[in-house]
Amino acid sequence: xxxxxxxxxxxxxxxxRLESLTKKTAKPAVSFAAKYxxxxxxxxxxxNTGINKVGVLTQYESIDLDRYIGNGEKWGLNGARSYxxxxxxxxxxxxxxxxxxxxxxxxxxxxxxxxLHPDYVxxxxxxxxxxxxxNDMIExxxxxxxxxxxxxxxxxxxxASRFGIMAVNNDDVITEFAEKxxxxxxxxxxxxxxxxxxxxxxxxxxxxxxxxxxxxDFGKNIIPNYLNTGKKLQAFRFKGYWRDVGTLASLHxxxxxxxxxxxxxxxxxxxxxxIYTEDTFSVPQYIGPNGSVTRSxxxxxxxILGKVDSCVISNEVLIDxxxxxxxxxxxxxxxxxxxxxxDNAIVGPNTVIAEGAKINVNGKEVVLLTGKVGK
Amino acid sequence: MSKVLGICNLHDCPRLGRLTSKRSIGSVTFLGRYGLIxxxxxxxxxxDIDQVTILxxxxxxSIRNHVANGNAWINNTKTGxxxxxxxxKQFSSPKFNTxxxxxxxxxxxxxxxxxxxxxxxxxxxxxxxxxxxxxAEHKKSGxxxxxxxxxxxxxxxxxxNCDTLKIEDSRVVDMGINAGKKKTADVSLETFILNRKxxxxxxxxxxxxxSIYSFRQMVEYVCRxxxxxxxxxxxxxxxxxxxxxxxxxxxxxxxxxxxxxxxLFNPNWPIYTTSHNTPPALYGADAIVSNxxxxxxxxxxxxxxxxxxxxxxxxxxxxxxxxxxxxxxxxIGKGAKVKNVVTDKHAKIIHSxxxxxxxxxxxxxxxxxxI
Numbered sequence: 185x186x187x188x189x190x191x192x193x194x195x196x197x198x199x200x201r202l203e204s205l206t207k208k209t210a211k212p213a214v215s216f217a218a219k220y221x222x223x224x225x226x227x228x229x230x231x232n233t234g235i236n237k238v239g240v241l242t243q244y245e246s247i248d249l250d251r252y253i254g255n256g257e258k259w260g261l262n263g264a265r266s267y268x269x270x271x272x273x274x275x276x277x278x279x280x281x282x283x284x285x286x287x288x289x290x291x292x293x294x295x296x297x298x299x300l301h302p303d304y305v306x307x308x309x310x311x312x313x314x315x316x317x318x319n320d321m322i323e324x325x326x327x328x329x330x331x332x333x334x335x336x337x338x339x340x341x342x343x344a345s346r347f348g349i350m351a352v353n354n355d356d357v358i359t360e361f362a363e364k365x366x367x368x369x370x371x372x373x374x375x376x377x378x379x380x381x382x383x384x385x386x387x388x389x390x391x392x393x394x395x396x397x398x399x400x401d402f403g404k405n406i407i408p409n410y411l412n413t414g415k416k417l418q419a420f421r422f423k424g425y426w427r428d429v430g431t432l433a434s435l436h437x438x439x440x441x442x443x444x445x446x447x448x449x450x451x452x453x454x455x456x457x458x459i460y461t462e463d464t465f466s467v468p469q470y471i472g473p474n475g476s477v478t479r480s481x482x483x484x485x486x487x488i489l490g491k492v493d494s495c496v497i498s499n500e501v502l503i504d505x506x507x508x509x510x511x512x513x514x515x516x517x518x519x520x521x522x523x524x525x526x527d528n529a530i531v532g533p534n535t536v537i538a539e540g541a542k543i544n545v546n547g548k549e550v551v552l553l554t555g556k557v558g559k
Numbered sequence: 560m561s562k563v564l565g566i567c568n569l570h571d572c573p574r575l576g577r578l579t580s581k582r583s584i585g586s587v588t589f590l591g592r593y594g595l596i597x598x599x600x601x602x603x604x605x606x607d608i609d610q611v612t613i614l615x616x617x618x619x620x621s622i623r624n625h626v627a628n629g630n631a632w633i634n635n636t637k638t639g640x641x642x643x644x645x646x647x648k649q650f651s652s653p654k655f656n657t658x659x660x661x662x663x664x665x666x667x668x669x670x671x672x673x674x675x676x677x678x679x680x681x682x683x684x685x686x687x688x689x690x691x692x693x694x695a696e697h698k699k700s701g702x703x704x705x706x707x708x709x710x711x712x713x714x715x716x717x718x719x720n721c722d723t724l725k726i727e728d729s730r731v732v733d734m735g736i737n738a739g740k741k742k743t744a745d746v747s748l749e750t751f752i753l754n755r756k757x758x759x760x761x762x763x764x765x766x767x768x769x770s771i772y773s774f775r776q777m778v779e780y781v782c783r784x785x786x787x788x789x790x791x792x793x794x795x796x797x798x799x800x801x802x803x804x805x806x807x808x809x810x811x812x813x814x815x816x817x818x819x820x821x822x823l824f825n826p827n828w829p830i831y832t833t834s835h836n837t838p839p840a841l842y843g844a845d846a847i848v849s850n851x852x853x854x855x856x857x858x859x860x861x862x863x864x865x866x867x868x869x870x871x872x873x874x875x876x877x878x879x880x881x882x883x884x885x886x887x888x889x890x891i892g893k894g895a896k897v898k899n900v901v902t903d904k905h906a907k908i909i910h911s912x913x914x915x916x917x918x919x920x921x922x923x924x925x926x927x928x929x930i
Contacts, residue, residue, distance in 0.1 A: 217838075218839035219838060219839045219855070445843070451838040451839075452838055452856070452858065461836070463835075465830065465831050465832065467592070467820070467852075468590060468592045468852040468853060468854040468867075468868075469840060469852070469853050469854075469855075470820075470852055470853075471848040471850070471853065472849070473849050473850045476848070476849075477842040477846060477859075478842055478843070480841075480842045481838075481840065481842070482840050482842065483839040483840075483855065484839075484854065484855050487817075
């Protein structure tokens with residue numbers, strides 16, 4: 185890539201809607217699709233694009249996430265010209281403060297970006313599941329002469345009032361932006377993926393930092409300020425699979441999309457759409473004499489002695505004899521006891537479900553199980 | 560803490576038929592995920608031995624590809640190392656391509672390694688072996704050379720042609736060969752613990768004895784001639800001796816049994832291996848799998864029974880795989896029935912509807928072959 189692009193991944197949110205899954209782990213570090221963590225997707229997308237300078241903005245429960253990001257080696261982002269690091273809030277000469285919003289997180293790291301001399305800054309969210317390279321978007325940003333380019337996806341008109349909606353002209357130049365509008369003027373939803381020309385963004389961030397009424401948020405402040413002052417905002421139409429997995433139901437559904445092989449999110453592809461992650465030193469998965477696994481994905485280290493259908497099974501999970509699991513996302517180290525029946529659940533890491541427990545049988549709503557469950 | 564040099568010795572290893580016709584025994588796939596060398600390298604790693612050399616006799620590319628920079632096994636990637644040593648000069652004259660000649664060819668490198676003790680070990684006796692208590696026992700014995708052995712209770716079937724030890728009061732007084740005539744025998748695991756100086760002296764001494772002696776033969780020589788007293792250290796843990804293709808098959812299937820597997824795989828003694836960035840395994844709606852290992856990246860749409868399936872294997876709809884060992888990236892096509900077969904990497908059974916070997920003599924489908 186000829187232009188210098190630095191990616192900044194917003195990964196500091198608490199993820200309250202994932203309940204106890206994010207009690208001790210930041211949302212981007214939550215397990216996904218048996219082997220991955222959510223943040224593997226934006227990081228692998230950067231790697232596959234050829235962006236090798238990445239800052240990951242962490243804040244809430246950052247130990248696990250910071251350790252995970254390390255120097256970016258898991259995604260190959262530790263090469264000769266790479267620079268990858270997590271950026272938690274820090275004390276500076278001017279004092280110490282938390283990140284007050286998505287834009288503030290970048291403002292507090294202007295020095296980090298300046299040192300890397302970017303032409304463009306790619307802002308990503310750490311909790312989205314999608315596979316892409318950003319090359320087309322970067323090219324559009326450059327060729328259109330925009331000050332910022334926002335990736336948008338067409339959503340169902342009925343759903344549009346749940347998103348940040350962009351109205352565009354014939355050239356896909358954004359004319360209006362409305363956060364969760366009651367009467368949406370378009371069905372193009374912002375995906376929270378932005379490319380900014382750094383020089384301009386830098387000015388707007390500094391101005392925003394001085395505004396006492398600002399929430400220092402990209403969607404609420406920076407983008408409206410760009411529009412209000414006549415900056416050119418280009419929409420980039422994203423095609424393909426994209427999910428925000430911020431709720432238990434959406435996390436469960438996105439996992440099922442992979443297990444049931446029913447979406448375009450193909451984790452088996454090689455080449456530039458491969459998703460990289462940390463590996464575990466586990467024995468290959470073992471399916472016992474009476475075990476059964478159908479319509480599922482399973483990671484190494486799992487031992488399945490019972491019956492599993494439409495499930496996502498992470499490493500070192502034990503499904504004991506006689507247990508039946510349907511539509512479950514079972515995270516690393518969980519143990520499902522003998523003769524348990526559990527349906528439509530997310531089973532958190534290291535959860536133990538006691539022998540014989542019957543949980544959410546034929547339940548329509550997704551339930552979350554953590555800690556010790558059953559007698 | 561004493562400084563120890565661990566040497567993984569790939570010279571003078573058994574051949575496993577066509578499994579080792581293109582690769583070193585160390586990089587033969589095992590249980591769908593491992594290379595056989597992973598066990599000894601992990602034993603070094605878990606025993607806090609971070610200075611390791613691998614003596615490669617041939618097919619060095621296969622070892623190099625497997626261990627890469629060695630970081631999967633090394634605790635500290637700056638102070639620790641894993642060096643591959645190879646005898647470029649004599650690799651085309653098999654008689655002279657011995658472990659000792661390899662060490663001599665790379666003498667300047669070996670001399671540079673700061674170690675008080677040397678543990679030289681064979682990669683084909685798979686075990687979870689902690690060298691730390693053995694080293695302590697070696698030091699306590701006051702001997703300059705210790706030999707690690709197992710008291711084999713099935714020596715009439717296993718460990719054929721391995722070295723046997725005659726032991727009196729923890730001393731090796733004689734060495735022989737296991738011809739399989741006796742049910743029990745004390746069998747050398749070709750794992751030697753030596754004081755560094757003794758190691759260097761034995762290598763130097765070999766020049767005046769024979770230019771084609773292996774290290775193992777030199778140990779036998781110094782024992783026979785009474786040059787050193789050999790201390791015997793028993794290892795009483797589980798061992799899977801992979802000495803023949805048949806052994807390889809036997810232990811691949813035996814380890815499906817959890818009671819046996821747990822003796823080799825212990826959460827406190829991880830077996831490290833190279834990572835391949837494979838996705839999880841996918842099971843389709845019609846998958847029927849029982850008593851099998853399935854490695855990541857595999858896509859199972861058919862039936863798999865009593866088998867070991869490696870990474871990125873595809874079993875298509877209606878295919879039936881029974882009592883098979885399928886190596887990485889094997890494809891079993893729609894409706895194919897495959898029984899008692901070992902496939903090497905990239906093999907495809909796609910046209911033939913029925914491929915079956917003997918239960919006691921599995922059929923072998925070579926690297927990249929299409930049936």
